[in-house]
Amino acid sequence: MRYYICILVLLSFVLSGCEKEINLEHMRPDPKLVLNCLAVQGDTLSVELSRTWFYADNKVNDIFVSGADVKLYVNDVFRESLVETAVKYENPDMDAVLYKSPSYMPMAGDRIRLVASRKGFKEVEAVTEVPRPCCVSNFELQQESVRDTSEGWNNTYIHLTQQNTVSFTLHDEPGEDNYYLIYFRRGHAWGKKDSLRYSWFSFTPDYGSEPVFAVQNSALDQIFGYDGVGGYNGLAFSDELFDGKSYQFKIPWKISLSYTSDTDYTPYKYRCYLYSVSRSYYNYMKTMNDLYESGFVGDLAEIGFAEPVRIYSNVEGGTGILGGGCLEFREFTSD
Template sequence: MKTCKHLTALIIGLLLTSCYKDINMDKYRPEPTLVLNSILSPDTTVMVQVSQTVFFTDYRQGYSNIADAEVYLYVNGTKMEKMKYDTTSQKYLSAYRPSPGDGIAIEADSPMGTIYGCDSIPEVIPIEEVTLTVRTFDDPDQIIWTPDGPAYGKSYEATYHITFTDNPDRQNFYFIRIESGNGLAAETIDYSYDDVFLAQQSPVDGIDTDTGIYGNEGRTFTDELFNGTRYTLKIVEKAPLFTGGDDSRPRKIILYSLSESYYQYLTGIFNADEESVSGNLMDWGLSEPSPHYTNITGGTGIVGSVQSRSVYTDLKDALK
């Protein structure tokens, strides 16, 4: 019997060994594609990053950048300048700061080919008012151990009422974000309390919105439901109500006005992987090129435009 067991184990080991085989992934490697990324804003001069796609098995940092391209900036159809490559930032820089309404085009000629993208700078829509309503409640998920035994801790729901007036002369595209005082995303944010997010989410993936639409990094939306009117967004923040210290909970509410191209790009990314986007939408390195949308000819990437306005508040007084 012992010999039979040994023989069985040997046969199983041979079978398992035969299941493994080295696969040469290089035969699946596609030709690299040019990537052009530029986020345009009146708050900064035009900057452009030119790179190439990287195969998923390769190390991504650094070497995919293209430093020997000739990059040209066009404003409202006129060639403005040849942009200079900056080795520190690994971007092509210009001296031009775009204005609202400008049509910006970028063309890059490289040994891999020519790539082109363009966009128009949107008008900014400011936040007019932010008010807060808050409720606190005993939360069975927050257990506190006391000398007298376990007790429920408290949590809060803070509803932000964010008011702005939409421009009736055109279709507008937006992004809303609520940050904590250190610039990071705030606590758990639920967008399911406002119809603009419910209307957007349902046809995208058919989720059950009764469970909430969560996303701490922000959310895109359009003016389809309130075109040309004064509108108040309702967004809810949920978190445990820890006390101690000065109990300060500073918040920064940012309303971004987007071009349609940048709206399409960001919406595709957020529906696929929200964590790939964080922080200021005018920062670089937001994401790998999105498979959902690109406005680039001759490659992939995005030339997008954005403006923003912010309002600061603090939950401290409202929670009291």
């Protein structure tokens, strides 16, 4: 036993002597502008402008860039300089800066170019087009609910199991590449019944049951439990499997909850956002999906044992994304 203790003590001294403080300041690059904007048909054009930061920085608060000149060109004609606006983000809790157009709202077919400049940064530029709206029909929410009861301490408990399915038919335009994005949120009621308000949260339905979203998992992914499709922040997809045809989507999810008989129970509400998006925004969201859905290989990339996912950007001189989109929106009230 004494022999093993001596070995452990010796190893502790050897390993402690291997510590070395490395100064990374000589690797610090010049910061770049980060331009992010999704130009949605019929909505106010809003641009978020921030900056890159060095990965060795422990705490970064001032990432948003104020005092910039952000010029808007529509169909290659100068339209206006965007107006700087201070905003408050709730999640995460921080003050931000947006650059907004006081009058312009994107329209399908518009070619949008943004040029942003500020002292101390290289000028950035990005171009995108606003696609046509989705052609969609038969949008509906189907629900199958089962309620059981059980007796508890001075109360009756109601147990709800509910199978939900959103279905719709997407009619794809033939002879061209089309790109889409789908996104779900769930509304939780609060307040009194005569003045209900809803807080909205993202959630992930069972995308993997729909062939368009199905992914091929490697053997390693299956071994380590990476066998689903996430899409918490939305899923981008193309018309590759149904080019020029009408395709019916069925996207299910299941909920289980319990409440007491004296509870003023209010069902959830659900929102489905279906966008047609530009190729640039599809490429960006696809790489973002790959980053968060990359399974075991993605985990290896995070520790340097595999090629990392490179996030797509169409911003020249900096980074970020300028995309175009048209929104088809539905809200459903649950049973």
